[in-house]
Amino acid sequence: MKFHKYHALGNDYLVLDPADAPMPSPQQTVAICHRNFGLGSDGILYGPLPTEKADFGLQIWNPDGSEAEKSGNGLRIFAKYLFDTGKVTDQPFTVDTLGGVVTVEIHDGGESIEVEMGKVSFHSDVIPVNGPPREVLDEPVEINGQTYSTYAATIGNPHVVLPLEDHSKKLACELGPVLENMTSRFPNRTNVQLLKVLDRNNIQIEIWERGAGYTLASGSSSSAAAAVAHKMGACDGQILVHCPGGDIQINIGENYAVTMTGPATRVGTFLMEDAVQDQVIPS
Known part of the structure; x- marks a missing residue:
């Protein structure tokens, strides 16, 4: 093969x-x-x-x-x-x-690839997230005795984003598997991003990928995390997402239509x- x-x-x-x-x-x-x-x-x-x-x-x-x-x-x-x-x-x-x-x-002879990823939705019925119909914004979730603010989103696959002042690979590996498999809340399981806002046009994320584990980079995770940062009012529409493996450019258009560019x-x-x-x- x-x-x-x-x-x-x-x-x-x-x-x-x-x-x-x-x-x-x-x-x-x-x-x-x-x-x-x-x-x-x-x-x-x-x-x-x-x-x-x-x-x-x-x-x-x-x-x-x-x-x-x-x-x-x-x-x-x-x-x-x-x-x-x-x-x-x-x-x-x-x-x-x-x-x-x-x-x-395809751009620059294959050096850069642009993808129109679709529109991000924060609505529980679309993601999906259990509970009453709503946009899942700034909802508390308790893990290991600590409460975290969570934002859920989908861009064709489910994500939960945790805005934090500080994050790390270690924390992503602690929280990621718990949230991924919290099927009482996320019936299709979920991808997880720990989000740190750097400024109006830059964010940093740590990623736990559903079915794969800790991941150095993710285009859909970058799209979801950038959309959440924009939804929070913390970032503008053009956001450079700094993943552990490198940077992905995310542009957020009307109704949270996302364009992703990277190698x-x-x-x-x-x-x-x-x-x-x-x-x-x-x-």
């Missing part, structure tokens, strides 16, 4: 073209993505797939074997793969994901044996 590995600011994915192989089972996906027993990645991008809704279809699979609705970094990586293999040029094209159709444009880098092509794919990973 042939995989094309890319990373977007340290958030890495394996691209599997349907022309090369069928999509692995969830158990195989876990083995393939494992950092010690497999090739290691934050997920598998399966495409291009046929679709009536867009130029290309894409499935996004998490390293725990679950399917994701949308990934900003995954979309940039997929776009770079399409560009590298001659399937697209620098003209805009569309990609159909479980979280909606997006428009993508994607090819690592190489890898072949994986069937016996490795089918191994059972110790829990």
